[in-house]
Amino acid sequence: MSTERPAPQQVWDELRHGNARFIGGEPHHPRQDVDRRHSLAHVQAPRAALFGCSDSRLAAEIIFDVGLGDLFVVRNAGQVISDSVVGSLEYAVAVLDVPLIVVLGHDECGAVRAAIDSTRSDAPPLPPHIWRLIAPIVPAVRRVLRAHATATPESVDPEHVGREHLRDTVAELLHSSDVISDAVAGGRLAIVGANYRLAEGAAVPDIIVGPATNAGA
Structure with a gap:
């Protein structure tokens, strides 16, 4: 097994190609x-770390058509930043030397739906652990509601x-971790925030931070 460290762009291109094979039904x-x-x-x-939602339809190795040992995967409902998530991703960067973190959200997300529903005036109280999980998504809900005067x-x-929350997640990851933000600033690490389209099977980039783009190979 090769131990040569690939460039962030190279790894992102590999994942894009794997996702294209999955979309086309030719994994x-x-x-x-x-x-x-x-x-x-x-x-x-591992070639990359992936932080995604726990939704059963987001099987990372299948979506990107990779194998055992290729992805260091961290998941929770709604891909919400926590100390354990940050610590796990710091381990991937500092110890496993991954050049890429993919943050993967998706459409039809139950955690996003619960966060939206929680802002209703007649919303019933949620169990405390579920509320603490979805609470970080609520600012994105309120921001979207404020931006559209007629929205409810x-x-x-x-x-x-979901897109707003994805961007918040990437920003909070950089804010929470000097290990990760320093690696990005030093050109050793890129972060790709992408939304997975359940029906199409496509992981669509929404935000890219660091030395990677969605152009090229």
């Missing part, structure tokens, strides 16, 4: 055999809220 299912499993028994060198929690576009 390669690479690096999923017995030999690969054995080679990873005592060491890992019943009519607001959840995809617009």
Whole structure:
């Protein structure tokens, strides 16, 4: 297994190509055999870290058509930043030396829907652990509501809220971690915030920070 560190752009291009194969229904299912499993028994060198929603439809290795040991994956409902998330991603950057973090949201997100519903005047109280999980999404809801004078929690576009929350998540990750923000500033790390389209299977970039673009190979 190669230990040469790839450039952020190279890894993002690899993931884009894998997603294109998945969208087209022609996945390669690479690096999923017995030999690969054995080679990873005592060491890992993932190509990227991925922080995404826990939704059962967001199976990262399938979406990007990669294999065992390729992605260091962190997930929770609504891809909400927490100490454990930041610590896990710092481990990926500082110890595993990944050159790329993908933050993956998606349409039809239950956590986003719950955050929107919680802003209704007649919203019932949520169980405390669920409320603490979705509370970081509520500022995105309120920002979208303020930007559209006629919008209500019943009519607001959840995809617009999801995109706002995705951008908030990337910003909060950079704000919360010197390890990650310094790696971005030093050109060693890129962060791609993307929205996954459930019906199409496409991971569509919304924000890219650091040395990567959505152009090229």
